[in-house]
Amino acid sequence: MRGTLLIFSGPSGVGKGTVVKELRRRSDRIRLSVSATTRKPRPEDVEGVTYYFKTMEEFEAMIGRDEFLEHAVYSGNRYGTPAGPVDELLDAGCDVVLEIEVQGALQVMERRPDAVSVFVTAPSFAELERRLRGRGDTTGADLERRLRTARTEYALAPKYDYIVVNDRVERCADEVMAILTADKCRAKYRLDLLKEDD
Amino acid sequence: MRGTLLIFSGPSGVGKGTVVKELRRRSDRIRLSVSATTRKPRPEDVEGVTYYFKTMEEFEAMIGRDEFLEHAVYSGNRYGTPAGPVDELLDAGCDVVLEIEVQGALQVMERRPDAVSVFVTAPSFAELERRLRGRGDTTGADLERRLRTARTEYALAPKYDYIVVNDRVERCADEVMAILTADKCRAKYRLDLLKEDD
Numbered sequence A, B: 001m002r003g004t005l006l007i008f009s010g011p012s013g014v015g016k017g018t019v020v021k022e023l024r025r026r027s028d029r030i031r032l033s034v035s036a037t038t039r040k041p042r043p044e045d046v047e048g049v050t051y052y053f054k055t056m057e058e059f060e061a062m063i064g065r066d067e068f069l070e071h072a073v074y075s076g077n078r079y080g081t082p083a084g085p086v087d088e089l090l091d092a093g094c095d096v097v098l099e100i101e102v103q104g105a106l107q108v109m110e111r112r113p114d115a116v117s118v119f120v121t122a123p124s125f126a127e128l129e130r131r132l133r134g135r136g137d138t139t140g141a142d143l144e145r146r147l148r149t150a151r152t153e154y155a156l157a158p159k160y161d162y163i164v165v166n167d168r169v170e171r172c173a174d175e176v177m178a179i180l181t182a183d184k185c186r187a188k189y190r191l192d193l194l195k196e197d198d
Helices: A016-026 A056-064 A083-091 A102-111 A125-134 A140-159 A169-184 B016-026 B056-064 B083-091 B102-111 B125-134 B140-159 B169-184
Strands: A005-009 A030-032 A035-037 A051-053 A068-074 A077-082 A095-099 A116-121 A162-165 B005-009 B030-032 B035-037 B051-053 B068-074 B077-082 B095-099 B116-121 B162-165
Touching: A005 A016, A005 A102, A005 A169, A016 A030, A016 A095, A016 A169, A035 A056, A056 A068, A056 A077, A068 A083, A068 A102, A077 A083, A083 A095, A095 A102, A102 A116, A102 A140, A116 A140, A116 A169, A125 A140, A162 A169, A169 B169, B005 B016, B005 B102, B005 B169, B016 B030, B016 B095, B016 B169, B035 B056, B056 B068, B056 B077, B068 B083, B068 B102, B077 B083, B083 B095, B095 B102, B102 B116, B102 B140, B116 B140, B116 B169, B125 B140, B162 B169
Parallel strands: A005 A095, A005 A116, A030 A095, A035 A051, A116 A162, B005 B095, B005 B116, B030 B095, B035 B051, B116 B162
Antiparallel strands: A035 A077, A068 A077, B035 B077, B068 B077
């Protein structure tokens, strides 16, 4: 059967990336979506792996052809999720994780009502703040900005289908795996089982 | 947190009871609801364990006080699920399984929109027929009646949230456990995690 499109969001510092890594370790049918961007490639970037690199003209042509599940502008660069590669993976039966911020997530929920949306939180807001401070790479202004962003993200979290807590990566991944398994059991996907002539 | 009310239905012969037994083996927080009935106790019956035995007057008084999640008549006897004991278990954090037929299930879905409903099927209708035949205790007329009932049940299965296949009991129980875990992750139950003053 077709895979599940998993919208996966959460504040900076919550450990989304670590949870996604654990999910991929558990199943090679779980894949990460690759974004397109107009920002310049950095030495560590690999075309089609870290990003699809596009010129501004190419990107805008893709918007014109309605090829994005969501797109947005950050620091003057455009970023977006091309629908094509995602649908190919879904058709091949893979679950595709979109690790995206909340505004993009809301766009995808709108366009893909069958997507399953999961918001990752820390066990508490105080713990999130502690984790951000613990990173060491954040100045005071940076920390304040991240916390402000986290507050606007938390305000939109009730729009997600599910909320999981990243207290321990394994336990959090257990919950996401259960959400993926349950989604595949939805009656709407299994009506074929009820046919008498099978 | 409050437990999950799990509506669990499926045709005669599909092995619902075996799946429920496996669920209870895996977690002692999963409990079975006990029905009330006006039928006479049999030697193997234990009050409050197999059934709550009621006189017709008592049963009808309970209906009058709106104490049932669902109730129905079979072969001249009344059967129903009293809400009180179910809610006590749910409040204590247990998941409560209502193993009931489809008409009762529809009543509970109506009264308890937060209940999670699961319909158990055989891998195919032909396989269900084979299992019913294999029981040995069914006459031809009996078999025909059970298959007719199964058809009306299958017709209502799309109204359930989930459909699980009892091909192997362990695999089927895995899916039901995932459904229970996922239900507890629903955003509506976890909004407290988003509060900043926790």
